[in-house]
Amino acid sequence: MSGPGAVEARATKTLGGLVTGQLLRLCQVSGIDEADAETYARVLTDALAPVAERSLDLPPPARTFLSDDSTPVEFSLSFVPDGPPALRVLLEPGSGAESLRDNGRAGLAVVRSMADRWGFATDQLDLLEDLFLPDEPEGPLALWIALELRPGGVPKVKVYLNPAARGADRAAETVREALDRLGHRGAFDTLPPGDGYPFLALDLGDWQAPRVKVYVTHRELRVPDAGGLSRMGSGPDAEVLEGFLRQTGGYDDGTPGPEARFDRRPVLTCHSFTRTTGGPTGFTLHVPIRGYVPHDGVALDRSAAVLARHGIDPAVLERALTALTPRAPRDGRGLIAYVALAHERGRPPRVTTYLSSEAYEVLPPVSPPPLQRAPSGTAREPVPGTSAIS
Incomplete structure (x- = not known):
């Protein structure tokens, strides 16, 4: 007996059994064949080591910043027109x-x-080890790995590191030093203003143009301000970015600029560098859609509209949600955690949806919908949970 059913039958009550079953079904959705899918399932359980065998009847092995319910796994699908989506696992x-x-x-x-x-x-990671993996690290994470799954059974590999490892007050200093060590001198000064640096990422292995990526947090972001966040040459124009924010945030009803803001969970931007001179060659805008919807049915509708706007069939996303869980989208919130719009030099725009495993908990729907025009002093949703970084 082989295939998804065999894997799930071996360990239906463990964390590894759940997430490998989800992975195998998502591989079917994204067009990865059964043999490669089985290889990737083994890679996932090997990487999770002992927690893969942990019973789901127990609480999460530890609190993790990676997801809202502390599942140490997140999936994402990256879409472009006229092709299958790229499947990633973080x-x-x-x-x-x-x-x-x-x-x-x-x-x-x-x-x-x-x-x-x-x-x-x-070698690039080795250059940064003392900055991001000190003897007494601080912050919400240490090291994450993202695998971009592709035919052949050999993934592309990315690592994500915590700029606050030596203290939150030194995060900017740490990012600057890391960029300098990697040969990107002056790169830090090209970044837009923000409210923090949650991640620095490195592409390792077989990448055509390996990237160093810096993520920036933007609290209380107003829709009209999005156009000034990209620092790449020939990047997306303000109208495209504002349109994306309006669709994902539910502001496509013409809400005026000062009121159309993301005041619960912060928006993230990602700035990627592939050359040691000049500014970024890539820019991604990440919207924490789960903070701005009453339930995943609305998140799915908005995500589908974004995909259709960029010439992508949204039916694949619907199949992906079914591959993850039998629950109806209206019955929870957070299955679609983030939606991102990515631009890279010389490539068509990509839309990426970040999908939660929900191994331990499903966030309940909210009614009425989350406030989007909260007065000063209104409590915001906590930042921790679901990375949006692949």
Whole structure:
């Protein structure tokens, strides 16, 4: 017996059983064949190590910033017109470690094991180890790994690091030093103003143009201000970015600019560098859609509208949600966690949806919908949960 049914039959009550079943079904949705899908399922359980065998009757192995319910796995689908979506899985290999330091060391060991298996170098990561994996790290995460799954059974690999590891007050300093060490001197000064630097990411292995990516947090972002966030040459114009924000935030009814703002969960931007001179060559706008909808039915409708606007059939996203869970979208909130619009030099725009595993909890719908025009002092939803970084 082989295929998705066999994997789920072996471990239906464990974290590994749940997430590998979801992975196998998403592989079918994205066009990855059964043999490669089985390979990737084993990679996922190997990377999760002991927590893969943990019963789902137990609480999460540890609190994680990666998802709202502390599942140490998140999926995403990246769409372009006229082609199958790229499937990605983000994981925290050190989940369940006794300390943040041990968490990071476990993650680093998994990265190096993958490097040995697939023959890629970790020299850029090695250059940054003391900055992001100190002996007494701080912050909400240590090291995450993202795998972009593709035919052939060998994924593209990315690592995500925490700029606040040496203290939140040194995050900007840490990002600047990291960019300088990697040869991107002056890159930090091209970034837009923001309210923090939640992640720095590196492409490792077989990438045509490996990227260094810096993420910036933007609290209370007004829709009209989106046009000034991109720093890439020949990047998206203000109208495209504002239109994306209006659709995802539910402001496409003509809500005036001062009122059309993201005042619950913050918007993130990602700025990618592929060359050591000049500004960014890529820009992505990430909207935490789960904070601005009453339930996932609305999130699905808005995401489908964004996909259709960019010439992409939204039916694939609907199939992906069915692959993750049998629950109806209206019965929870957060299955679609983020929607992102990505631009890279020389490539068509991509729309990416970030999808939650919901291994431990489904956030209930809210009624009435979340406030989007909260007066000063209104409580916001917490920032932790679901990365939106693949």
